[in-house]
């Protein structure tokens with residue numbers, strides 16, 4: 001298996017697929033293509049028909065888009081989704097909500113692990129996105145009671161992978177949810193795969209000026 005990803009500091013979609021693959025226990029070769037430099041588009045297109053990362057290659061099959069990659073991995077490793085059918089449906093719903101929504105948060109608080117932009121990026125629309133995300137985390141954690149584990153549905157699932165970049169965003173922009181949502185954020189930031197990604201992001205030297213919104 002090969003996983004094509006972008007810069008670890010910036011590429012939130014790449015993190016979702018990468019951490020799902022790690023959580024599923026897959027062995028994979030990582031091909032990192034720094035984004036938005038001469039030649040990067042051609043390099044991505046040589047693997048990914050959409051011209052975007054992430055893209056998973058498994059025995060010649062290309063699976064692009066982080067949502068499709070997560071589902072593909074979960075077919076091979078069912079523990080990437082909750083065992084209970086109702087919890088599984090909710091996990092898919094919140095994952096899809098993250099995948100298709102929260103445009104205000106995405107545009108004003110892009111993932112940028114190396115920066116400290118505490119206090120930047122807030123607008124009423126961004127704050128509404130933050131409120132919805134923390135409500136999701138709280139609801140999922142209260143429903144996970146009794147299952148065991150500190151993640152949204154107990155054990156680490158595709159839903160946690162979907163929100164992984166938001167956790168880095170919250171730290172960068174100084175968003176500090178209270179109560180259960182804050183505990184969940186701390187769990188995610190202490191997760192060993194998150195730490196591994198963060199260490200690699202900090203070691204990167206490329207900058208994408210259009211993503212460094214606040215200096």
Ligand SMILES: N[C@@H](CCC(=O)N[C@@H](CS)C(=O)NCC(=O)O)C(=O)O
Pocket residue numbers: 006010011012013014035041051052053054064065066067
């Ligand atoms: N919906 C896609 C989004 C993928 C995406 O937008 N990837 C960005 C990097 S985070 C990309 O490849 N950008 C390069 C480009 O647009 O040339 C997914 O979930 O995988």
